[in-house]
Each structure stands twice: as structure tokens, then as C-alpha cells.
Amino acid sequence: MISNSKLEDYIYSVIDPEDSLLYELNRETHLKLVHPRMVTGRWQGQMLQMISRMIQPRSVLEIGTFTGYSALCFARGLAPDGHIHTIEVNDEIIDIPLKYFKKAGLSDKITLYAGDALEIIPTLNLTFDMVFIDGEKSQYIQYYDAVFDKVEPGGFILADNILWSGKVVQKVEKGDYFTQGILEFNEYLKKDQRVEKTILPLRDGTMLIRKK
DSSP states (O other): OOEEEEEHHHHHSSSSOHHHHHHHHHHHHHHHOOOOGGGGOHHHHHHHHHHHHHOOOSSSEEOOTSSSSSHHHHHSSSSSTOOOEEEETTTTTTHHHHHHHTTTTTTEEEEEESOOOOHHGGOOEEEEEEEEOSSSSHHHHHHHHHHTTTTEEEEEEEEEOGGGGGGGGSSOTTTTTHHHHHHHHHHHHOOOOEEEEEEETTTTTTEEEEEE
């Protein structure tokens, strides 16, 4: 997890610029929402887009749409016949991602569900090449268990915020269910021999998991 601002500035000076659509989405997120830091953003978005381009998934499940930045990044790397299914629990913000999916010309590639992912996932009669977990941190294990049998062998699961601003190596405050949930998930993954896993320490950390 890089926290040196000068180093971050250097990285941003080297990587590709944020295109106008994603810049507009990022700006609207910061102007209209209470917790804009939840948006994926340029650096992580480019990583997710690159992973998607390398794998070229035909079917992606995303848990936690927020304003749609990551879904758009994944969509740019889909196989030609690929599709993304993304779930957002907060139905008050879904107009934003839907607007940008349309502006990007990707509405036919992305299906957005509003509601509780743990209720919606069992209703999806689908299998996935890639799953992105970025919902409630206290529920990561439940999300993982809910999607595991729907992931194809050789498929990938990405779990975001796995280092949780460094709180995973600090004393957990009483009532901090998010940090506790992340710690329990990481320990759960550590013991799971059905998968290979590593951590990409970008921003808040992403667990990269491959189903054997």
C-alpha cells in the first residue's frame, strides 16, 4: 500500500491519463456523494481494466457497483460476447452508474441489480470467469461462499480493500466490524486450499484469487 504522495504523483505522471468519461464520473461522484473515496479511481481502475483485458472474461459478477467506475473498467476488457452482472445495495444512487453505462455505450454489456447481494446471488443461474467483491467488508466471507460454486475452475475472484488503510496490522477498535471482517476473510483465504492467492498492495489492497 503506497502512501508516499510524491511517489503517487510520479506514478500518475507515468500511467495512462484518465479518459474524459471516467473523469466526469469521478468528478460527479465527488460532487454528489457522501463517501466519494469509495470510487475506484484512475490508478486502480486501470489495473482492473488491464486484468480484464488479460483474462477477457465472458461473464463477470461485481458485488458493489457504487457509481459504476469499476464496472466500466471491467467492461472494456470483456470478451466480445462478454457481460457484467453488478449488484448495488443502495438503490438511491443507481441512476448515476446507469447514466454512465449508457454514455459509454455499454448498457447492453452491463446488468445492474439493486438489492442485497446475498439475496440476489442465489437467484443468478449463471457461472462466472471473474468475480469482484467490493461490498460490505463485514460480509466478505459470506460473499465468497455465495459465489464460489458459481466460479469456473481457473476463474478469478478479486476482493478489494483487503489491507483496509493499514488497519489490518493495527489493534482493532471495539465495534470496528469492517476491519474485523477483513481480518477474518484474509485468515479464511489463507486456509483455503481450493485456490491460489496473492495480494496486490495498490491503494487499499486487492486480493487476487484463482480457483484451482
